[in-house]
Amino acid sequence: MRVIERLAARTGFTGNSTKCxxxxxxxxxxxxxxxxxxxxxxxxxxxxxxxxxxxxxSQVIDGPTRGEALLDVYLVRPESSVTSSGIVQxxxxxxxxxxxxxxxxxxxxxxxxxxxxxxxxTDASRLQTFxxxxxxxxxxxxxxxxxxxxxxxxxxxESIERFVxxxxxxxxxxxxxxxxxxxRLKSKVRKEYNRRQLGVHCTEKLKQLSKQLLAQEAFLKxxxxxxxxxxxxxxxxxxxxxxNKENVPAIKDCNGRIITDAIEKAxxxxxxxxxVFSS
Numbered sequence: 340m341r342v343i344e345r346l347a348a349r350t351g352f353t354g355n356s357t358k359c360x361x362x363x364x365x366x367x368x369x370x371x372x373x374x375x376x377x378x379x380x381x382x383x384x385x386x387x388x389x390x391x392x393x394x395x396x397s398q399v400i401d402g403p404t405r406g407e408a409l410l411d412v413y414l415v416r417p418e419s420s421v422t423s424s425g426i427v428q429x430x431x432x433x434x435x436x437x438x439x440x441x442x443x444x445x446x447x448x449x450x451x452x453x454x455x456x457x458x459x460x461t462d463a464s465r466l467q468t469f470x471x472x473x474x475x476x477x478x479x480x481x482x483x484x485x486x487x488x489x490x491x492x493x494x495x496x497e498s499i500e501r502f503v504x505x506x507x508x509x510x511x512x513x514x515x516x517x518x519x520x521x522x523r524l525k526s527k528v529r530k531e532y533n534r535r536q537l538g539v540h541c542t543e544k545l546k547q548l549s550k551q552l553l554a555q556e557a558f559l560k561x562x563x564x565x566x567x568x569x570x571x572x573x574x575x576x577x578x579x580x581x582x583n584k585e586n587v588p589a590i591k592d593c594n595g596r597i598i599t600d601a602i603e604k605a606x607x608x609x610x611x612x613x614x615v616f617s618s
Contacts (some may be wrong), residue, residue: 342366346390358375361440362396362414365433366443371407373398399424404434411436452510466502470494 343558346362371387390399397418404426415421429435437462473494481487513522562572578584589599592607 344386359420360416363412363436363438365404365410366412367410368412369410370553373409373412373414382489382496385496386494399438400426402426404429404436405432413438432591452507454501454505454507458503459504460504466498469498469502493499 351516361579368383371383373387373391392398396414396416397416398412399421400409400411400413403409403530410433411434413424420440422441424436426434426436477487477490477494481490513525517525542591559573559576562576563569565572585602587604589597590604590607591597593611598604598607
């Protein structure tokens with residue numbers, strides 16, 4: 340189990356790699372499914388699902404290597420790099436595997452979209468409640484350490500599916516010959532381009548805003564310079580700027596009494612204004 344966990348963690352970092360790779364060994368997991376048919380009901384199978392299928396590995400040994408059990412695992416990516424594979428007589432009852440592969444530094448494995456968990460957006464409160472409710476279930480269930488450990492893992496995997504959002508990783512459009520230096524320069528150029536575009540956009544916005552403010556100031560001066568009708572025109576301008584026709588909501592006077600009548604509201608405001616303004 341520890342070996343599988345470490346391999347699953349390692350393969351998670353190489354999911355977008357174009358390197359050819361092989362994972363092989365006698366892993367002593369006779370009941371594990373390596374061909375994509377199992378539903379991941381156990382902790383071991385769930386780890387295998389994560390390690391193999393999500394990272395495009397293929398199990399190229401399809402026959403038993405000890406009795407009826409398939410113990411030897413040869414996981415290859417991409418599968419097209421395998422020329423042939425076969426099983427021959429080995430030591431005692433353990434058969435041997437011969438694998439022929441055309442090995443290159445890079446390959447042209449097509450990238451595919453895949454769904455990955457976004458752990459930093461986990462619904463923590465609901466996750467905590469779920470784990471508290473499950474505590475009694477797994478604490479009292481299991482006849483040995485391995486069974487209890489598998490129960491814990493199944494609960495964890497269920498909680499990830501229910502409370503951790505997932506996102507789709509899109510295909511990377513970069514050619515396979517893009518190395519780290521080229522990707523770094525590409526990112527730098529893109530950031531510089533976005534910065535300049537943002538600068539141009541902000542400059543245009545500031546110019547437009549400046550013109551609007553100058554026009555608004557000239558308009559207000561023309562209104563307020565009129566004699567007699569300036570205030571009615573000014574109120575019309577304010578009404579247009581307000582953008583809606585909502586009435587003043589209910590208010591409270593100085594004694595805490597709720598006022599809903601429009602005339603009473605106006606008188607209350609006038610009384611208050613007289614206390615804070617002077618001639």
